[in-house]
Amino acid sequence: MVTNEQPIQSLYRGLTPNLVGNASSWAIFFYFKSIIEEQLLLFHNRTRATSFLNNDSSTNETRNELSPADYFLASGISGTLITLSTNPIWVLKTRMLSSDKGTEGAYESMWHGARQVFKNEGLKGFYRGAGVSLLGNSHGAVQFAVYEPLKNVWRGYQAREHHELENRGHQEKLGNTATLVISGSAKIVAGTVTYPYQVIRSRLQTYHSEARFGKGIRGVASKIWREEGWRGFYRGLGTNVLRVLPATWVTFLVYENVRYYLPRLAA
Helix, strand or coil, X not given: CCCXXXXXXXXXXXXXXXXXXXXXXXXXXXXXXXXXXXXXXXXXXXXXXXXXXXXXXXXXXXXXXXXXXXHHHHHHHHHHHHHHHHHHHHHHHHHHHCCCCCCCCCCCCHHHHHHHHHHHHCHHHHHCCHHHHHHCHHHHHHHHHHHHHHHHHHHHHHXXXXXXXXXXXXXXXXXXXXXXXXXXXXXXXXXXXXXXXXXXXXHHHCCCHHHHHCCHHHHHHHHHHHHHCHHHHHXXXXXXXXXXXXXXXXXXXXXXXXXXXXXXXXX
């Protein structure tokens, strides 16, 4: 890449769809995740109140935290919405990264690629790999099923340290170091558990994928298992973890700090 006539462009090829895709994905994800979590919390509290009125043995205490299953559900639904709205961007990104600019058939830009996909494959071309991406929503679901409970445990520990158990429901600021450790741990767990889908998705979205890797999720998975064994599903895992951790840290540092300070600045 660095020996090409335009090394900088080669190294940063696919940057535009990557920025557009990540920005829109996180915005949509956190927006709908917060809405769904609020509704789940209201649902649990309504259920508790109904049980109390029916003389159930349950108490009528207000619930302030969701369970890991609730976080998994909220993240899974939000991830589905992301997949349906941003899959075309990831198709373009994958194809741009798999070829150097100027080579035969390579897209000159994101917009040129969009025109070529629509011209040669129609709308269906923008949703190549969407099926396996929907399966891949389990990545975000697992990540937040680990992240949010760990965050609650840490806040509970901080509350006990400061003798403020009665205020545990209060959303205190998560420290930057704690954010790095918790978000990194959650990302590593989720990435390891769900990595095989990323391998399959990437092969489905590349140029001439059916001829090179097989047709559909089952065809690609069968070929990987037949030719590479279980190791094939984890090819590039170490590199992927190193690649995503810095972005994860930055994303969650910004998210937690903006979430804490923005309401106070607007007050």
